[in-house]
Amino acid sequence: MVGQRVALRQEARRREVLEAAVAVFSERGYRAASMADIAATLGMGKASLYHYVASKEEVLIELYEDVLRESVIAARRIASADGTALEALAEMIADRVAYTCRNRELLRIFFEEEAELPARHQARLISVRHEYEETLLEVIAAGEAAGEFSLSTTPTIFVNTLLGAANWTYKWYQPQGPLSPEELGTQIAATLLAGLRS
Secondary structure (H helix, E strand, O other), X not given: OHHHHHHHHHHHHHHHHHHHHHHHHHHHXXXXXXXXXXXXXXXXXXXXXXXXXXXXXXXXXXXXXXXXXHHHHHHHHHHHOOOOHHHHHHHHHHHHHHHHHHOHHHHHHHHHOHHHOOHHHHHHHHHHHHHHHHXXXXXXXXXXXXOOOEOOOOHHHHHHHHHHHHHOHHHHOOOOOOOOHHHHXXXXXXXXXXXXXX
């Protein structure tokens, strides 16, 4: 029991380290940021920081894995729910926009620091990202097969268009604006899917 409490405290502290890293990387850029910067943000010594993470590289990889894991889980959950393919597609876009808007600093790192990922990890992480895209493609294929809609372009171009629009919101969404992330997601989904041919 005591060991479990200690493990939970350590995991909670590790999550705080990752959150601090998001703030530092987002503000300064990955290359310019240092482990000392992360430690200072947390008010701890640099040596103490190494108790929770081994390196700046490890932190970046874990941040990427977090985004990819959450994205794939959400996409699969939505795709497997009851409803039409068009409803699933709309929900997947809205969910992606809302997630991006709620996590703008994290997504800035995800999209702008990809080149900093170690080469030995890039192929694995890209393959997970493709799982998300494949889930979208499967929903689109199901919708076309059911006669719900047809595309005026290839499914791959359509998916890249959807994701480009959804992902770019990290650049311009303003939390103090009139729309919540969820409301914006619903509006963007409706806009992007309005041109589908039934």
